[in-house]
Amino acid sequence: MKGYSEKPTRVRFRVLAFIFISVVINYMDRSNISVAATAMSKDLKLSSVELGLIFSAFGWAYAALQIPGGVMADRFGARATYAFSLITWSIVTLLQGFTKGFVSLFGLRLATGAFEAPAFPTNNKVVTSWFPNQERxxxxxxxxxxxFxxxxxxTPTLVTIQHFLGWRGLFITTGIIGIAWGIMWYIFYRDPSQHNKVNKAELQHIEEGGGLVKAADKKGERAKFEWGNLKEAFSHRKxxxxxxxxxxxxxxxxxFLTWFPTYLVEYRGLDFLKSGFLASAPFLAAFVGVLLSGFVSDALVKKGxxxxxxxxxxxxVGLLLSTSIIGANYVNSTSLIIMFMAIAFFGNGLASITWVFVSTLAPKHLVGLTGGVFxxxxxLASIIVPIVIGFLAKGGNFAPALVFIAALALLGALSYIFLVGKVERIKVVKDEELNRDIV
Structure with missing residues (x-):
């Protein structure tokens, strides 16, 4: 490695690009079924009830295995955990192209959710190791x-793939892409102190800014699961x-992932296909919101x-903006409906840097587990919210459902205002032992 006097390398940004691509593939394999749904249900003769169960299968398994996924990230490290997760969920995605009916497809969607479970806890663990607080x-x-x-x-790319290769070809193609990327992750990813392209100046920059560079070194010795760790993750108000x-x-x-298209078409009378640009506006707004949020937050930290x-x-601010979704209840113009939806989803994007608090608050030895609980x-929202919305809207009036979404956004804002308190890492006995290990 080069000396501290030299300019820091920027390997962490290449690592970040790897995570970004992994997230895109992650959401590609969540959303491909929505693109395939019409043709697939026709070929497999699936009823609307069966299709609804298939849609929900991912969320049940994904939510249930978040905590074990976080434990995996702590126990086996980011390199092995992410490679395993990527390759296994992609194999399952590929197999969906050969399914013969409801039972096999339902089981494969459960498996997709299960194998994707470690992904976001691992994303957070990687960023916590590679980035100082002021860049995180x-x-x-x-x-x-x-x-976003x-x-x-x-989505247009997935539609094009299906147009030329059919819905089975869509699953096979996206599965192959994920398997290839999982292999690349395992070949090229390393923790900061083990990466042969990072110099000591960059390591110093990360560590002095609060990045857990050395905490990843002895993961095999320190990250054995204990039930007391799980209790710790549930024991703090913040x-x-x-x-x-x-x-x-x-x-x-x-x-937006489930009911939004149905709301536009069935409850507001919009032609979703013809108004494709307007319907995509909320997703673009969320994309802008999340990027703006991170850069503004770090800029504030750098300014003291x-x-x-x-x-x-x-x-x-983002959660409070999300409550504006209720405004769609009081307008009939297509442009105004989309405007309120875009403002709400922009707010959702603005609020989506919440993972930074896992990095900042979690005990050093429980970053993965805390991320799993988080x-x-x-x-659970992926299970509860679609069901509650369906119940609230069953009489043909969607207004109560939007009130419900706005109320949850307000609850989230109040949680950050009154429960999180001072932003500092939670210290426990294990942290003191960790500090002695890495000095």
């Missing part, structure tokens, strides 16, 4: 934007603040603004 919100915003970029820009906030953020997200204000402000509670 921008890094999280950048990789999180991959989910995928939704906004990748962690419950970010857990509830994540449920609120994901509630708005899952409205307290970490609490710099990190909380975009999230609280994403588990957030993932």
């Amino acid at each position: 919100a921008s890094a999280i915003a950048f990789y999180t934007s991959g989910q 970029a995928g939704l906004a820009f990748l 962690l419950w603040g970010i857990y509830l906030g994540q449920f609120a953020v994901n509630s708005t997200l899952w409205f 603004v307290s970490l609490g204000i710099a990190r909380k402000t975009p999230i609280i 994403n588990f509670i957030g993932g």
Whole structure:
């Protein structure tokens, strides 16, 4: 390695690009079934009830295995965990191209959710190791934007693939892409202190800024699962603040992932195909929001603004903006409906740097586990919110459903205001042992 006197390398940004691509592939394999649904259900003779169960299967398994996924990230490290997750969920995606009916497809969607479960806890663990505090919100915003970029820009690509190769070819193609990328991740990714392209100046820059460079070194010795660790992850008020906030953020997200097209077509009378540009506006707004959030937050930190204000402000403002979704209840113009939806989803993007609080608050030896709990509670929104919306809208009036989404966004803002408190890492006995290990 080169000496400290030399200019720091910028390997961390290449690592960030790897995470971004992984997130895009992650969301590609979540959304490909929505593109394939019409042709697939026709070929397999699936009823609407069966199709609804297939749509929900991913969320059940994904949420249920978030905590084990976080444990995996702590126990086996980012390189092995992410490669395993990418390759296995991509194999399962490929196999969906050979399914023969409801039972096999339902099982494969469950498996997709299960194998994707470690992905976001691992994303967070990588960023916590590779980025100092003053750059971390921008890094999280950048990789999180991959989910919105995928939704906004990748869908036409998936439609094109299906047009030429059929719905089975769509699953096979996206599965092959993921398998290839999983192999590349394992070949090229290394933790900071093990990467042969990073110099000591960059390591010093990361570590002096609070990046957990050395904490990744002895993961095999220190990261054995203990039930007390799980209790620790549920024992702090500030962690419950970010857990509830994540449920609120994901509630708005899952409205747009599930009910948004149906709301436009069936409840507001829009032709979704003909108004494709307008319908994509909220996804583009969210993409802009999440990028703006990270850069603004880090800029505030660099200017000396307290970490609490710099990190909380975009999230609280974003969640409050998401409550504007209720405005769509009071307008009939297509442009105004889309405007309120775009403002709400822009706010959702603005609030989507919430993972920065896992990096900042979690005990050093529990970053992966805390991320798993965080994403588990957030993932419950993928199960609860679509079901509740369906119940609220069953009489033909969607207005109560939008009130419900707005109320959850307000709850999330209040959680950050009143529960999170001072932004500082939670210290426990294991952290003291960790500090002695890495000195």
